[in-house]
Amino acid sequence: MSGPSRSLWIYGAGQPISSVRNALGSATGQSASFAEIVAIVDAGIIDELRLGDSPVRLVATPDGDDSGLLNTLLSQTPSDWIVWLDAASQLVPGANSTLGRTLGRFDIDLFYGDTQLADGEVARRPAPSPIRLLSQDYLGAMRGFRVDSVRAVGGFRPGLGGAHRFDIALRLAADERRVLAIPEELSRSQGAAGAPTEAHRRASADAVAARGVSAEVSIAGSALRLRYPISGAPLVSIVIPTRGGRATIRGAENVLVVDAVRGILERTTYAPIEIVVVADDATPQAVIDSLVEVAGDRLRLVRWSGPFNFSGKMNRGAVHARGDYLVLLNDDVELISADWIEVMLGLAQQPGIGMVGTLLHFEDGTVQHGGHLYRDSWAGHIAFGWQPGRDDPLGSLGVDREVSGVTAACAMISADTFWEVGGFSTLYAGNYNDVDLSLKVRSTGRSIIWTPHARLFHFESKSRVATVVPEELATIRRHWGTRLLNDPYWR
Incomplete structure (x- = not known):
């Protein structure tokens, strides 16, 4: 495996077995291998996913808060990077080879790339955009976190089920210079991103507060809305x-x-x-x-x-x-x-x-x-x-x-x-x-x-x-x- 070592985490909590299988197939079919592939899935489908000679480690999601499980996996990973893939998406052929050629060149904590959509369009993602990220997780269903950096910010926080990838991205993206947008198609997705939840709202509000900024964060349809209060009453x-x-x-x-x-x-x-x-x-x-x-x-x-x-x-x-x-x-x-x-x-x-x-x-x-x-x-x-x-x-x-x-x-x-x-x-x-x-x-x-x-x-x-x-x-x-x-x- 060229470049920094990479572990693939396929997050499949709540996903149907067909989606998980497609995600796993895209991972095991890569021309470059991962240091490990971990599939985090509902307990009820694990037996159906088991293959005798599979390199995939299957882990059952617990009832309730899964931050403890994710932090255990974080402590055990042998890799420099976690590549997070939601099970509703797949890696495109050659995606891991692209990461191998790219990641060693940059001193970064977070990366993301473009996505092929089911209708043939491509979601081409913009350069790192801190204000935008507070309102919208525009990074897509596949992104990567530097392991040491995730550990340094305290790992996965409790009470944020369904928004862990967003919360980690917000904390790692506080310095946009340490975020890389890879202008290549790295994944494909079969559906639109879901609407933000209370966990997403909380993650954004906490990120705003951590930056010393005051803002009211609310859910507004398919995105979050931030209202920034005015300091003083300056003449305009x-x-x-x-x-x-x-x-x-x-x-x-x-x-x-x-x-x-x-x-x-x-x-x-x-x-x-x-x-x-x-x-x-x-x-x-x-x-x-x-x-x-x-x-x-x-x-x-x-x-x-x-x-x-x-x-x-x-x-x-x-x-x-x-x-x-x-x-x-x-x-x-x-x-x-x-x-x-x-x-x-x-x-x-x-x-x-x-x-x-x-x-x-x-x-x-x-x-x-x-x-x-x-x-x-x-x-x-x-x-x-x-x-x-x-x-x-x-x-x-x-x-x-x-x-x-x-x-x-x-x-x-x-x-x-x-x-x-x-x-x-x-x-x-x-x-x-x-x-x-x-x-x-x-x-x-x-x-x-x-x-x-x-x-x-x-x-x-x-x-x-x-x-x-x-x-x-x-x-x-x-x-x-x-x-x-x-x-x-x-x-």
Whole structure:
């Protein structure tokens, strides 16, 4: 066996004998052997699984808490690694050989890989994503734990039956640098992942507390929902560039910026906000008057006299903003989530997070923005044009998650971070300004989070004609090169 020694644990509690047999067949059929294969199964099927010359060790799960059994196996294993496989899945041919070639090259505590699905799709898993893992066990039914590391964190905890693999992963993934996503298909699965249980909720809540973070963790359908309380009551400056344009929305003519500001002030549940409107000289006086009437002393009006330059306008607005946090916002939006500021601010205040973006919908309800997607030297939007309810095999549109970038149509960033990275580059007057800002934020080591729990309509391109200037495309490629080739968070 090449590489560090590996024990395979097939966890089959509650699984039918046919699933366990398929998992065992995939394990014993590997071209590279495991140091040991342990099948943890219900006592009632052990006799039917026994084969005289089988290398598999069959262990019966106890009634009630199985943490004691798992810790006994942990103390007895001769291997450097535990490869955990749920019995509803199988290893693909050659998976163990891949692990042998890979694991010795990296000083890590946890690994996972891609999964072949029954419908022919492949669940391609993202790069290590600490915020996402707190809400969703996206690692799949097969993952590996370094034995010494599992022992160091105290082994398997009692009271977490059905969530042991999630709990161990959370504790080992506290440092994302010690987690490896192997971009190869290592397993295949016959069904979707089950819904989280109270044990999963408890594991996530304990992981949050261990990191010194306060959050309310609840079960929300197919994932967990974390609500991060806000520290203090910081002023949030909502910076909106405008020309005072009009558009027909739902059959009625709207003054975009006036309706956006009115909706924000009428529906936003977070009180300490100010509205910073950066208005071109061409903005009609009637629009200015309406803004003053709607926003009163919460309005800070800033003039822009130069040629159109989105970046320049946003920078000027940020100069005049008094808030500790900036919301970068287009004028062609409408709130869906009244608590949008609380959701973004709770995330933005978490350690290591540099910027937060939201779920944006077109007027017809289809998705406009699920995070930035950087691929093949282009920048686009994840889930662009998807119908409501559509999702990828991992359920990515239902959870807070790390992304490569977010659109400046709606994003929150602390004022300190905004100025630390130099704000928007005025080289990008119309396009890629938010791509450049996102990559600058990530280059500081901070992460960018997209959340589905703050939602807005974005009537994109209603306020101007969206065109790509070749010079801007050439500039973003020149500045960021390989960072635009492959997106680690959306494969």
